[in-house]
Amino acid sequence: MTDLSESRTDRVAPDAAAVRDHVQLTGEGVTVAETAEGVMVAETDDGAAAAETDEFGTRQRVRRPAVASLLAVLRWAWYSLTSMRTALILLFLLALAAIPGSILPQRGGANPAAVTAFFSRHPTLAPILDHLGVFNVYGSAWFAAVYLLLFISLAGCVVPRAFRHAAMLRIPPPPTPRHLHRLPAYRRWETTLPARDAIRAAQQVLARRRFRIRVDDRTPAVSAERGQLRETGNLVFHIALLVVLLGIAVTSGFGFTGTVILKEHDTFADTQIAYDSFSAGRMVNVGALPPFTFTLDAFRASFVESGPTRGAAADYRATVTWQPRPGAPMRTSEISVNHPLTVDGVNVYLTGHGYAPHFRIRDGSGRVFDETVPFLPRDGVFTSQGVVKLPDAKPQQLGISGFFLPTAAADPVTGQPISIFPAPDNPVVVLGVFGGNLGLDSGVPQSVYTLDTTKMHLLGKGILRPGQTLTLPDGQGSVTFVGFSDFAAFQLTRDPGKPIVLVAISLAIAGLLVSLGIRRWRVWVRAAENEAGRTVVEVGGLPRTDASGGFTEAFARLAEELRRRTDAADAATDGESDGVMRIGAGSRRDDGVS
Amino acid sequence: MSVDPGLASLSNQLVAAALVGYSLAFVGYAVRAAFGVRVPEAGQPTPVPDAGQPARRAVALASVGAAAVGAAAVGAAAVGAASGDGTAGIGDTAAGSPPRGGLPAGLSEDRPAGGTEDRSDRVRRFGVRAGRLAVVLTILAWLIHAGALVTRGLSVHRLPWGNMYEFTLALTWAAVGAFLLVLARYRQQALGLLGVFVMIPVLLALGLAITVLYVAAAPLVPALHSYWLAIHVTAAIIATGVFTVATAATVMFLVADHYASAERQGRPVRLAALARLMPNAAVLDRLAYRAYALAFPIWTFAVVAGAIWAEYAWGHYWQWDPKETWAFITWVVYAGYLHARATAGWRGRKAAYVALFGFATVLFNFFVVNIFISGMHSYAGV
Numbered sequence: 001m002t003d004l005s006e007s008r009t010d011r012v013a014p015d016a017a018a019v020r021d022h023v024q025l026t027g028e029g030v031t032v033a034e035t036a037e038g039v040m041v042a043e044t045d046d047g048a049a050a051a052e053t054d055e056f057g058t059r060q061r062v063r064r065p066a067v068a069s070l071l072a073v074l075r076w077a078w079y080s081l082t083s084m085r086t087a088l089i090l091l092f093l094l095a096l097a098a099i100p101g102s103i104l105p106q107r108g109g110a111n112p113a114a115v116t117a118f119f120s121r122h123p124t125l126a127p128i129l130d131h132l133g134v135f136n137v138y139g140s141a142w143f144a145a146v147y148l149l150l151f152i153s154l155a156g157c158v159v160p161r162a163f164r165h166a167a168m169l170r171i172p173p174p175p176t177p178r179h180l181h182r183l184p185a186y187r188r189w190e191t192t193l194p195a196r197d198a199i200r201a202a203q204q205v206l207a208r209r210r211f212r213i214r215v216d217d218r219t220p221a222v223s224a225e226r227g228q229l230r231e232t233g234n235l236v237f238h239i240a241l242l243v244v245l246l247g248i249a250v251t252s253g254f255g256f257t258g259t260v261i262l263k264e265h266d267t268f269a270d271t272q273i274a275y276d277s278f279s280a281g282r283m284v285n286v287g288a289l290p291p292f293t294f295t296l297d298a299f300r301a302s303f304v305e306s307g308p309t310r311g312a313a314a315d316y317r318a319t320v321t322w323q324p325r326p327g328a329p330m331r332t333s334e335i336s337v338n339h340p341l342t343v344d345g346v347n348v349y350l351t352g353h354g355y356a357p358h359f360r361i362r363d364g365s366g367r368v369f370d371e372t373v374p375f376l377p378r379d380g381v382f383t384s385q386g387v388v389k390l391p392d393a394k395p396q397q398l399g400i401s402g403f404f405l406p407t408a409a410a411d412p413v414t415g416q417p418i419s420i421f422p423a424p425d426n427p428v429v430v431l432g433v434f435g436g437n438l439g440l441d442s443g444v445p446q447s448v449y450t451l452d453t454t455k456m457h458l459l460g461k462g463i464l465r466p467g468q469t470l471t472l473p474d475g476q477g478s479v480t481f482v483g484f485s486d487f488a489a490f491q492l493t494r495d496p497g498k499p500i501v502l503v504a505i506s507l508a509i510a511g512l513l514v515s516l517g518i519r520r521w522r523v524w525v526r527a528a529e530n531e532a533g534r535t536v537v538e539v540g541g542l543p544r545t546d547a548s549g550g551f552t553e554a555f556a557r558l559a560e561e562l563r564r565r566t567d568a569a570d571a572a573t574d575g576e577s578d579g580v581m582r583i584g585a586g587s588r589r590d591d592g593v594s
Numbered sequence: 595m596s597v598d599p600g601l602a603s604l605s606n607q608l609v610a611a612a613l614v615g616y617s618l619a620f621v622g623y624a625v626r627a628a629f630g631v632r633v634p635e636a637g638q639p640t641p642v643p644d645a646g647q648p649a650r651r652a653v654a655l656a657s658v659g660a661a662a663v664g665a666a667a668v669g670a671a672a673v674g675a676a677s678g679d680g681t682a683g684i685g686d687t688a689a690g691s692p693p694r695g696g697l698p699a700g701l702s703e704d705r706p707a708g709g710t711e712d713r714s715d716r717v718r719r720f721g722v723r724a725g726r727l728a729v730v731l732t733i734l735a736w737l738i739h740a741g742a743l744v745t746r747g748l749s750v751h752r753l754p755w756g757n758m759y760e761f762t763l764a765l766t767w768a769a770v771g772a773f774l775l776v777l778a779r780y781r782q783q784a785l786g787l788l789g790v791f792v793m794i795p796v797l798l799a800l801g802l803a804i805t806v807l808y809v810a811a812a813p814l815v816p817a818l819h820s821y822w823l824a825i826h827v828t829a830a831i832i833a834t835g836v837f838t839v840a841t842a843a844t845v846m847f848l849v850a851d852h853y854a855s856a857e858r859q860g861r862p863v864r865l866a867a868l869a870r871l872m873p874n875a876a877v878l879d880r881l882a883y884r885a886y887a888l889a890f891p892i893w894t895f896a897v898v899a900g901a902i903w904a905e906y907a908w909g910h911y912w913q914w915d916p917k918e919t920w921a922f923i924t925w926v927v928y929a930g931y932l933h934a935r936a937t938a939g940w941r942g943r944k945a946a947y948v949a950l951f952g953f954a955t956v957l958f959n960f961f962v963v964n965i966f967i968s969g970m971h972s973y974a975g976v
Binding site: 491512 | 887891901902907910911916919920922923926929930938939963967
């Protein structure tokens with residue numbers, strides 16, 4: 001059997017049919033021409049704006065208008081903003097804008113104190129940088145400007161494209177171009193099968209491969225297209241990103257977050273004043289937070305007792321009694337690290353814990369203060385540091401600065417008491433008691449966890465076990481370490497945009513997989529009788545997206561199957577193929593490497 | 595749960611063995627690239643391609659090729675000196691260059707020339723054998739590498755990606771796996787040169803892992819105890835591995851494209867022999883694109899899984915922690931690459947530079963952010 005196969009591959013260039021589609025879709029008054037890069041240049045009749053668009057009508061780069069009317073300029077601005085090139089530049093700007101926030105300390109970040117530290121290290125530079133907003137990059141106006149412009153550009157590109165795609169889905173594949181051999185991939189062969197039967201066979205092959213088909217009975221020919229889902233996935237991905245931004249906007253407008261430390265038996269009522277730190281979106285009415293309350297009944301932490309991970313937290317959980325609103329029935333729940341409590345749309349996370357030593361302090365005048373103060377853990381063995389301030393003590397203000405050691409032991413080298421295990425197996429406090437002026441009236445806000453001893457003097461120091469008392473000299477009073485209780489740190493967050501973000505991001509990933517995984521192409525098959533009375537079958541292929549590759553191979557496989565199916569002898573036996581045709585890299589071949 | 599010291603030290607030995615295997619494979623690929631292509635006789639015209647057949651590639655001078663591949667191929671250079679007796683001039687080979695534009699998929703072929711067997715054919719066969727051996731060595735070393743990961747994991751009773759050392763072991767394994775996948779998928783001998791470009795970063799990373807980043811096997815800090823570790827970090831490892839191979843292909847594309855454009859414009863090029871070793875630029879570009887298109891959704895998933903884990907562990911799904919920020923920057927840059935490929939005036943070299951910049955952000959995130967910038971990921975440890 002003679003094989004007249006002829007194969008050809010070219011650089012991807014739009015064919016007449018593609019250009020024609022484009023004209024149909026772009027509408028009247030627009031002429032389209034192709035450039036060397038396979039991009040179409042659309043020129044409006046009035047010469048107001050000229051833009052290069054891809055096959056989906058997305059502008060790639062826009063030329064300045066020749067006519068300088070306001071409308072033309074506005075149109076040019078909008079076209080420029082929604083063009084691919086602008087989107088690219090905005091993407092790079094976004095990447096660039098995100099960098100300073102990863103290098104400089106951030107106010108909203110995990111360690112806001114680092115900003116203060118940076119200010120004291122660089123007293124002249126820091127205020128200048130602060131003006132530029134680099135200590136709050138992700139909340140700054142210029143960062144917002146970049147991503148908002150990007151998203152406007154995205155919306156301006158994607159929304160019209162979605163309508164165009166919806167229209168495309170309803171129209172059948174374009175008719176067969178006259179010069180099939182001008183397409184990027186082409187093959188022809190002869191068969192004894194009548195032309196109509198050949199086309200019917202081709203139609204079956206294409207239908208089985210899930211092409212959308214348009215049959216032209218006159219020629220006869222068949223047009224086929226597949227992979228529209230690629231553009232669908234692409235649009236889903238981009239629209240989902242817009243929805244992600246919407247979800248973030250909802251959270252930043254209607255969400256709030258705050259932290260609170262509760263000792264056992266403390267009660268928290270959800271008002272702004274009850275938080276240790278609190279930040280809320282603009283749309284939140286901080287006077288009307290959800291009116292729930294909860295009480296920390298008990299806190300339990302357990303630690304790994306032996307082995308190399310000794311001292312690591314095995315588990316910690318808080319038992320709370322809560323009430324969604326005053327007068328509602330009380331309920332009891334457990335909160336642990338990965339299991340927040342949800343009340344009224346607010347998630348209550350357990351984020352940390354520690355010990356709050358209980359002191360009974362007698363001042364010089366004989367007045368007794370009972371103070372249970374959270375000491376913040378400094379390390380993995382819960383060496384905890386804290387401060388007690390007694391501004392009302394007489395005759396002078398008293399301050400205690402100390403460490404709580406849950407399991408104390410003597411340091412083998414220095415002999416100093418240190419903590420060796422986070423559980424309270426041998427609790428000890430190491431104290432220094434100061435008298436004088438706490439400096440609270442200076443007007444400068446003070447941390448409740450540090451003691452300013454510049455105007456104070458040391459009255460006494462000591463190491464106490466529960467029940468032991470440190471007596472201060474000269475009748476200035478005494479400090480008794482009564483015992484301790486646990487405290488738990490909670491973070492309360494209302495994040496109304498979170499479900500939106502989660503759903504949208506899942507859709508985005510699904511869309512991405514579809515859009516990057518599916519090939520979009522068109523195939524035309526035409527059959528005609530030649531002078532010798534034999535049927536000449538021609539098949540041409542056109543990739544319709546930026547070639548992710550494999551088009552040539554896929555076309556070769558399809559053309560080969562079409563050839564076999566339209567070959568009378570082979571169609572009868574469905575026999576083997578001589579498979580001599582090869583196109584480019586599609587030819588799989590054993591070689592030295594494999 | 596305690597550490598099994600026996601398994602841990604077995605793991606270390608397996609890593610060393612894998613490193614030796616990869617090094618030998620690297621030399622093999624270099625030899626393959628240098629000698630495994632046919633050297634035309636001086637003055638002899640290149641065979642005209644048959645109709646419907648891809649053009650055969652004209653091929654470089656063996657000795658120059660060996661020099662170009664560099665000092666790494668020391669063994670190769672020795673053989674090259676023995677055989678490279680100046681059979682053809684460099685200018686000569688340029689005349690027999692393949693039609694790069696017309697056949698985007700045309701990779702170099704190497705069939706023996708017409709029946710006569712001469713010295714260059716023997717050299718070529720030697721090169722081909724070296725290439726085959728390199729693939730076998732790569733597969734063996736990769737299996738040993740897998741063994742190293744498994745024993746490391748068993749010795750600490752968890753997935754072995756809790757610190758930078760383990761992460762490096764895992765991602766080099768993923769990179770070699772991705773490379774083997776490319777070989778299996780394409781079965782193109784010219785991609786042997788890709789082996790050189792993949793093995794360089796793999797060997798560097800592994801060398802760094804066992805010298806600088808090494809930490810003894812130890813259990814994980816409890817904060818990392820979560821099945822999200824498996825999901826989030828595994829995705830990040832696979833994506834990084836695939837990005838590595840894609841980057842190797844992109845670098846090769848830039849070299850090949852440089853030569854191709856010089857050739858089109860008739861400019862003289864330095865190291866013309868290296869140009870002959872390069873697979874077709876379009877093929878490399880497409881291979882790279884496929885790899886990026888595969889890795890990008892995986893990277894997206896890794897970032898999203900990280901956000902979900904952060905939501906569980908920290909109460910915020912996104913806090914602009916430095917590591918998160920750089921993962922985001924990487925994502926944005928690769929998104930830029932994918933768009934650049936679809937944008938007029940950005941295809942080809944410019945898009946390739948964007949992709950290289952993307953990998954630079956990956957490296958920055960891994961080395962600079964992990965080591966020098968503290969954040970909530972810091973306890974992942976060096």
